[in-house]
Amino acid sequence: MRTTITTTTKTMPATAITSSVLRRSLRAYQVYGANTGVGKTVMSTIxxxxxxxxxxxxxxxxxxxxxxGPQEDADDGHLARFSPRTSSKTLVQYGQPVSPHIAARTAAPLTDSAIREQIQRHVTECAEDGQGTLLLETAGGVHSPTPSGSSQADLYRPLRLPVLLVGDHRLGGISSSISAFESLHIRGYDLNTVLVFEDAQYENHLYLRDYFAERDIPLLSLPPPPPQSSTTESDRERMAEYYEEMSARPCVLDTVTALSTSHTLRLARLDTMAPQAHKHIWYPFTQHSPMTPASIMTIDSAHGDFFQTYCPSSSSEIKSSSPPPPENTLQSTLDGSASWWTQGLGHANPTLSLAAAHAAGRYGHVMFASAIHEPALSLAELLLKHLGNQRMQRVFYSDNGSTGVEVGVKMALTAASERYGYGDRMKEVGVLGLKGSYHGDTIGAMDCSEPSTYNKRVHWYQGRGHWFDYPQVKMKDGTWVVEPPEGQEEEFGPVARFTSLDEVFDVEARDSSAAAATYKKHILSILDRLVREEGKSFGALIMEPVMLGAGGMLLVDPLFQRTLISTIRASHSLFSPTPSPEDANTWIGLPVVFDEVFTGLNRLGPFSPSTLLGAQPDISVHAKLLTGGLVPLAATVASEAIYDAFLGSEKSDALLHGHSYTAHAVGCKVAETSVKELLKLQESGAWDGFQEPWNEARGVVDSRKDSKVAGRVWSMWSPTFLSTVSHRAEVESVVALGSVLAIKLRDENPGYESNSAIGLQSALSCVDGGFGIHSRVLGNVFYVMTGQTTEVDVVRRVEQKVLEAL
Known part of the structure; x- marks a missing residue:
């Protein structure tokens, strides 16, 4: 076997950052085949x-x-012979005439990213040589294996090349051609043209022409090449004549001219998208007064952890805020906010895309009231099993995190009102929560938060409740501390220092500490004042467990939240003169609602953040990572005791809440798939590379053999990096847990309206080291969030960029 491999993996970074291929001077297309033996190389030569x-x-x-296959039969040699003016090249040639994944077994390992990196390097060389067109021909059919064993449809997807599909002209070719198109279409490829040989017996080209015409995709059909003769010399002469005739046909010349036009139109559309958006789009959470077209990021596609963002040319009316890589019109930009905290399994994840396609093809959307379908039931069973909360028995579906919270609050307030007779009083029932909390922008969810920038101009807003202040966990100058609220040292005690984050989260050991007693005393005094002295009524305790997202990535002392929950549950007599229920699984005191929209489903490490608190809610709300960022869906999970409050003889007794797309089958199927993928990552040791530095800091040699470290806190951000950042003069503090990193910068006027983090945000957006970082800021807090499939090398490179920017 002869193997020629031009890819040099030793000089490459551990993780190559793939950019889509789009050059102004180079028109690049990818030639796929509906099957093997359909004539891809012949069509490419024409x-x-x-x-x-x-x-x-x-x-x-x-x-x-x-x-x-043998070097003498390689396709680039065919091009060199019959199209000598064409510069032809093969990157990897395995001498054995078998599938690449089999041939690669006896050669050096070759990753998908290594192949893409070589393609990008070759594209750069071609673009530097001058104006022209590049045809990249794949091997076999759409799903033929790569050397690593993956599907080549997934290997080449990040390059985002428009496709020329060579259809199958043989018996059964209609089916294989349409199947190939659908496989490419589901993965986000743009099919530019279909090419197929004519066959008088099967006439596949006629059927396919009509099929693709309905989808506005042109089809070019050509006579097949001449049959083989008795001699090689004769074959070559006849093929040369065939290529000369076919390449001169007006329909073929029209096709290549149309390819050039489509390339120009694609660039033109990208050029105008930001100006058009500036005219017509109203953006969320955005002050539009200073906005210009140049400040709008145009995303051509996304894959894995990265957006592929457009870099306007120097002649364009839009000026790029950062220089693009040489000659490339698209740049890789890390999705540093995980697309508003929804991404965990990577953009364009084919497993999720196929799950969505399957459910769309089977159900579309179906009515859910008094009905059931498999995706909704399977997802409910999966959540109830893995949340590990024996209280939970019921799942209610809605559209997004905010509506999921609104449902949960309705549940809790009704349950409390039924038990305590609030419904008979013409009196407002409020909630208890935490300062800085944010639960969404629907009116009910908004009313569960204190007055803030988010709601102060909403005319219907009424903050309905009381919000406790609390100590926060931070790293300062390399030391983890629990810091009391500003000006409340007498109430909460001085700053407490800890040897590790593990010690902070060892809440069972801290239950007997002086801090726990102080917290309990503080909570009881406030509850007594609110209920007994002021006569207020409350129907729920609602909180974001462990970390408050939109409030500024605030890491709450877990002991405070744990104590708040246990104190309210132990204060049943404060809310009702009747004895507390004896059932261990029912709620007492007040129903406890966990808003896990941001913090749940492995965002902070464990599947549920309740694990970190050692306390379980009566109601929990799940969204964002629930569907891996592909489609919107929320699940509000409740105990049987909460559910029982809505049973009655009248319809008005029921939970009268719903949405047109309740339990959307596509969303439920994607969510089920997403949750299973997260569980697989959790169980497979996929995060061992991130946990290793934390275990080394603990002095643990092999965490898998040491049961004492099971469930301990860790972050994808290394302890050494956090310590280094925390020592920087401009940094007030830093926190990290799971995939979240938050850096609080010093500012005399901190808060959501501060601009102090914008400089760091801007510095990181510049393309350096192969990619830029798109991020959001929360006032003087800069945060970055990885996905649950982000590779260690990417995170370490981001750490280096952050240190350089600081």
Whole structure:
């Protein structure tokens, strides 16, 4: 077996950052085949000849990334023979005529990212050589394996090249051609043109022409190449004549001209998207007065942890805020906010995309009232099983986190009102919560938060409740501290220092501490004043467990939240003169609602943040990572005791809440798939590389053999990095847990309206080291969030960029 591998993996970074391929001077297309033996190389040779005719002063390149079989039969050699003006190249040639994943077994390992990196390098070289067209031909069919064993449809997807699909002209070719198109379409490929040979017996080209015409995709059909003769020399002469004739056909010349036009139109559309958006789009959480088209990021596609963002040319009316890589019109930009905290399994995850397609094809959307479908039931069973909360028995579906919280609050207030007779009083029932909390922008969810920038101009807003202040966990100058609220040292005690984050979260050991007694005393005094002295009524305790997101990535002392829950549950007599229920699974005191929209589903490490508190809610709300960022869906999970409060003889006794798309089958199927993928990551040791530095800091050699470290806190951000950042003069403090990193910068006027983090945000957006970082800021708090599938090397590179920017 002869193997030629031009990829040099030793000099590459551990993780190559893939950019989509779009160059102004280079028109690049990817040739896929509906099957093996459909004539991809013949069609490529015809197109190359036509390109030389249509654009005589331009270059033409042919690239075969992976090929198998003898070197003398390689496809680039065929191009060199019959289209000598074309610059042809093969990156990887395995001598054995078998599938690449089999041929690769006896060669050096070759990753998908290594192949993409070589393609990008070759594209750069071609673009530097001048104006022209590049055809990149794949191997076999759409899903033929790569050397690593993945599908080549997934290997090449990040490059975002428009596709020329060579259909199958043989018996059964209609089915394979349409199947190939659908596989590419589901993965976000743009199918530019279909090419197929004519066959008088099967006439596949006629059927496919009509099929693709309905989808506005042109089809070019051509006579097949001449049959083989008795001699090689004769075959070559006949093929040369065939290529000469086909490449000169007007329909073929029209096709390559149309390819050039489509490339120009794509660039033109990208050029105008930001100005058009500036005219017509009203953005969320955005002050539009200072906004210009240049400040709007145009996203051409997304894959994994990265957006592929457009870099306008220097002649464009829009000026890029950061210089693009040489000659490239698209740049890789890290999705540093995880697209508003929804991403965990990566953009364009094919597993989630296929789950969505399956549910869309099977159900679309179906009515859910008094009905059931498999995705909704399977998801409910999966959540109830893995939340590990024996109280929970019921799942209610809604559209997003805010509506999920609104449902949960309705549940809690009704349950409390039924038990305590609040419904008979013409009196407002409020909630207890935490300062700085944010539960969404629907009116009910908004009313569960104290007055703030988010709601002060909403005319219907009425803060309905009381919000406790609390100590926060921070790292300062390399030391983890629990810091009391500003000016409340006498109430909460001085700053407490801890040897590790583990010690902070060892809440069972801290239950007997002086801090726990102080917290309990403080909570009881406030409750007594609110209920007994002021006569207020409360129907729920609602909180974001462990970390408050929109409030500024505030890491609450877990002992305070744990004590708040246990104190309210132990204060049943404060809310009702009747004895507390004896059932251990029912709620007492007040129903406890956990808003896990941001913090749940492995965002902070464990599947549920309740694990970190050692306390379980009566109601919990799940969204964002629930569907891996693909579609909106929320699940509000409740105990049987909460559910029982809505049973009665009248319809008005029921929970009269719903949405047109309640339990959307597509959303439920995607969520079920997403949760299973997260559980698989959790159980497979996929995060061991991130946990290792934390275990080393603990002095643990092998965490898998040491049960004492099971469930301990950790972060994807390394302890050394956190300590280094916390020592910087401009940094007030830093926190990190799971995939979340938050850096609080010093500011005399801190808060949501502060601008102190914008400089760091802007510095990180510049393309350096292969990619920029798109991020959001919360006043003087800069935060970055990885996904649950982000690789260690990417995080370490982000850490380095943050240190350089600071």
């Amino acid at each position: 197109l190359c000849g036509a390109l030389h005719r249509a654009f005589p002063h331009e270059r033409v390149w042919y690239l075969k990334p992976v090929s198998t």
